[in-house]
Amino acid sequence: MDRTTFTYDVEDGIAHIRLNRPAAFNTMNGAFWAEFPAAFDEIAADMRVRAVLISSTGRHFSAGLDLKWAAESQGRAHADPGRARESFRRHVKDMQQCFEAIDQCRVPVIAAIQGGCIGGGLDLVSACDLRVGTADCFFTIQEVNVGIVADVGTLQRLPYLLPQGLVRELAYTGRRWAAKEALAQGFLNQLHDTHEDAVAAGLALAREIAAKSPLVITGIKQVLNAGRDMTIAQGLDYVAVWNAGMLQGEDSSRAIAAQLNKGQASYGDLAP
Template identity: 45%
Template structure:
């Protein structure tokens, strides 16, 4: 999959690190000394990273992982403590309006993962706490190492999870009782249970095996027709939130516009000649 052409240069960020190789973009949470706590810079940069991936043709698939001991410990408590100053206003109504806009801003950051046209795979090790669960709920597939655990921690700091977990996780697990138990108790869900309830696709013995396994899966996706992959994600997200009839109508319209692509002919010719197809980004 390697190419001799010059690769696009990812943006240099403060709380994230982005790399691109063999059509696979890796977005790494990069505050290991703070257990990758999600500070204001990280929230903003997640959206920057996903927008960069979305508009970079050479990036066909994304892996999100964490540097250090944990995937993420969730929202940075220092950021939480500073919210009062951000929303301060002499008018109580305006102060609360600012708080609502701030929550919507954080929601939009994580929704940028879902909006990204490229598949996003989460590689989770160690703790995935609070906002981390909100984050992985936006990804297309989730994989973890044996040491991983997940907790909807917001209940233990006296708040309601408000940036996506309670909206997305029931649709991922398909089991209201499990989601409610996690949200009401804040208990840890270990890797084996996460696999059993459908929170993750696969559990790997070690972090090294996790990284290798997820990269292998990403490479399989990157080898497919990029146009078809982008359309498939669009259809899956749309169908999740609409009726079967709406979904069928949308795919009919989509394929009437996208089906007759060069990728279709490339794939068919490669299949007949038993060769590996090479697609345009």
């Protein structure tokens, strides 16, 4: 499909999405909300893909929701207020699914962040598995500053990534959360001086992941995601069943042989 809000390519098992509206600070307009999940549909169907990198262009990673488009979307009215509100609920659920596609992606997703990562931008990177940033990057739960309860994932995912007190402070105040603080709190995995260095670091992580068994990597992500909503006992049972079902393939023997020979194993793609 034609894309107007980002570029997309796959090379050496890594899908790279680059937000590409720098003049508009990569705000998320109507086209973005349609194009972004479609790209993840492609990733889901492409067994060559073993990791995803999301980067951006220009001064800021993303200034979040395109407020003009959002105002127009809210303006769709129906004579019956109940039907109007039900329609808007479906609209929000569709937007939520955009970043749920990251969370539920078969492979790990890495974000390389520069400058401002605001509102919807924070929703996006909160759904990623790993985050690297530039020294000048910052994050803002902007919704509180425009009279909205953040509703596309930040308030649901950040409490799994950060202390409750910090999440509540950021959500209540809408203050800038600087890169060094985000690194110290574990939200950022790495910090780099320049945008180019951050993207290079994100690609290096993606390549390292892509060299592992894709069967094991997808299993790790499935087990970690499932464990968020389970007790420890349930999580242990889930991974026992997973390994009982998936560990009978050839990847384990290849990995062990490579370790014994101090070499690098080669793994086939998952079945389509």
